[in-house]
Amino acid sequence: MITGLIIGTLLGFILQRARFCMTGGFRDVYLTKNNTMLYAFFIAIAIQGILVLGFVETGALTIKASTFSLFGTIIGSLVFGIGIILAGGCATGTWYRAAEGLIGSWVALAFYMILAATMKYGALSGFSQEVSSIARYPDSIAQTTGIPQWLLIIIFTVLTIYLARKILKKPKLKVASLPAKHQGILHILFEKRWHPFVAAAIIGILAAIAWIASSQTGRNSGLGITTPSANIVTFLITGNSDLLDWGVFLVLGIFIGSYIAAKGSREFKWRLPSSATLLSSMIGGILMGIGASLAGGCTIGNGLTKTAIMSWQGWISLTFTIFGVWIAAYFVYVRKRKTTQPALT
Structure with missing residues (x-):
């Protein structure tokens, strides 16, 4: 279990220092046409995918074939995407912003955890199971298309390198910064501006290691936020240490x-x-808990982890989460801006 704490601590440190929250990344693609954070996310997926494939091929890791609910994944991901805009952060973003002292994130996190527990173990568990039983299909892209897993990962990695190079070739903007108060490692850790691509590469490595570390405890999965968040609430209520x-x-x-x-x-x-x-944080947290439960995961569990193993659930969830973010962004930012502009005379 201690490996979970170690990997989580390293991940939380990197997320906070790099401001690595995909709510803003998905939103910026729509609002400002800035794809940097999205491509950084792709880098984390690609690196994790390559390493996990290596673990599987060498026998160090076994990933069981599964099915997923197409209906639940689409509906849940749309709801989740809307929720993270209202909450001001995705699941991991809410966790790390709460650790910065943002009361709004504490509110969003509390309702996210409570609703996730209610959907998984409580009064809404029957509803969640009913939705998740609709339109179930095999989850592996490789199995359903006949394209080898390694080829899918190579194609995605090549595409990611191409997109990342486009960003790196752009002229760098000079950003004003305060004078350094530290030197050496302290400056790098706590003051230096972290490039999203560097952070993404480290996150991808940690995500791959998480598969191995987690499997050693009998949990055959990688990074995930929603079920553990639900488990914390349920443990506090029931005392079930399992x-x-x-x-x-x-x-x-x-x-x-x-x-x-x-x-x-x-x-x-x-x-x-x-x-x-x-x-807004409260409503966002509620929608996050409901949406992630129906979709079978959040931005991390589906969008980062399951995409890396070329899962239909992962890629469909990521796509519709982005759509949900764009829908909410239109009403929260674009439409609101239009209605508050003074009329021309």
Whole structure:
């Protein structure tokens, strides 16, 4: 279990220092045509995919074939995408921003965890199971298309390299920064601006290691946020210690690592938002918990982890989460901006 805490702490540190939250990344593709964070996400997927494939081929890891609900994945991912815009962060983004002292993120996180637990173990578990039983299909892209797994990963990796090179070839903008207060490793860890591609490469490696570390405890999966978050709430209510699995230690580690990074970079501060933001955070957290449960995962569980093993559920979920983000972004940013502009006379 300690490996979950270690990997989670490292992941939380990197997420906070690199501001690696895909809510903003998906939103920026639509609002500002900025694809940098999306391509960084692809880098993390590609690196994880290559390493996990190597683990499988050498016999170090076994990934069981499964099925998924096409209906649940589409509906749940759309709801989740809308929710993360209202909450101001995805599942991991909410965890690491709560560790920075953002009260709005604490509210979103609380409702996300409660609704995820309600959908998995509580009053809405029957509804969740009913939706998840609709339109179930084999999950492996390789098996259903006949294209070898290694070829799918190579194609995606080549495409990712091409897209990343396009970003790296663009002229670099000079960003004003405060004078350095530290030198050496402390400057790199807590002051230097982290490039999203560097952070993504480390995240991809950690995500691959998570598969091996998690499997050693009998949990045949990689990074995941929603079920561990639900398990924490259910454990606090029932006292069932069986729920304290590797994933629980992972998300607790994300919080710890984010807090260390925020304190070290002097970015920790208790911040109370407006009542409207708190209400939005609450609604967003509710939609996140419901959506991620129906979809079988969040931006990390589906969008990062299952995409790396070329899963239909992962890629369909990622696509419709992005659509959900764009739908919410239109109403929250674009339409609101249009309605608040003064009329021309």
